[in-house]
Amino acid sequence: DVKVTQSSRYLVKRTGEKVFLECVQDMDHENMFWYRQDPGLGLRLIYFSYDVKMKEKGDIPEGYSVSREKKERFSLILESASTNQTSMYLCASSPQGFNSPLHFGNGTRLTVT
Amino acid sequence: KQEVTQIPAALSVPEGENLVLNCSFTDSAIYNLQWFRQDPGKGLTSLLLIQSSQREQTSGRLNASLDKSSGRSTLYIAASQPGDSATYLCAVDGGSNYKLTFGKGTLLTVNP
Secondary structure (H helix, E strand, O other): OOOEEEOOOEEEEOOOOOEEEEEEEOOOOOEEEEEEEEOOOEEEEEEEEOOOOOOEEOOOOOOEEEEEEEOOEEEEEEOOOOHHHOEEEEEEEEOOOOOOOOEEOOOEEEEEO | OOOEEOOOOEEEEEOOOOEEEEEEEOOOOOOEEEEEEEOOOOOEEEEEEEEOOOOEEEEOOEEEEEEOOOOEEEEEEOOOOHHHOEEEEEEEEOOOOOOEEEOOOEEEEEEO
């Protein structure tokens, strides 16, 4: 079974801090994604990557950056955390090509105070 | 822009009932449609993926259908159990840089 592991289940940070959310997948998938999920807004794509060192903006990239130095690891970075970035963050991966299901991690609940 | 709608937002049924969850989308130019399950506070688990050329997919008590021309998909759950209680989300893949468009989900409660 594919395993997507997010390093933290819960995280509390202060406004202005630099925050790193880490995601690792163990199935050699080319594609990796970061979503955030908010009540009433559903899932929204922040960034995705289709290869090492490659990245593409999703629908809401403002305030975020990403890093993919190794195929199995995709990091989401909040350069200066703000309260409106309090959310559930979900990492996902999929193999290259169409018609491949997404595999999600268990999520990181981030609270910015 | 693709929009995905799931109605109802919440559904409560007694155990043992067969039920249908609905998903509609506005742009029929899709590669596939995926159904996911999400338990409270957890990530999403992929249930079924229907390719655009397919009409339905089955896995155990779950059956998903796809009607591209009308922009609709249904997820049929047979003989529901309390363990089926979760939020069910559908997502369509329009083939554009692997971006999925998600619906907001249907919260299903199966009462013992």
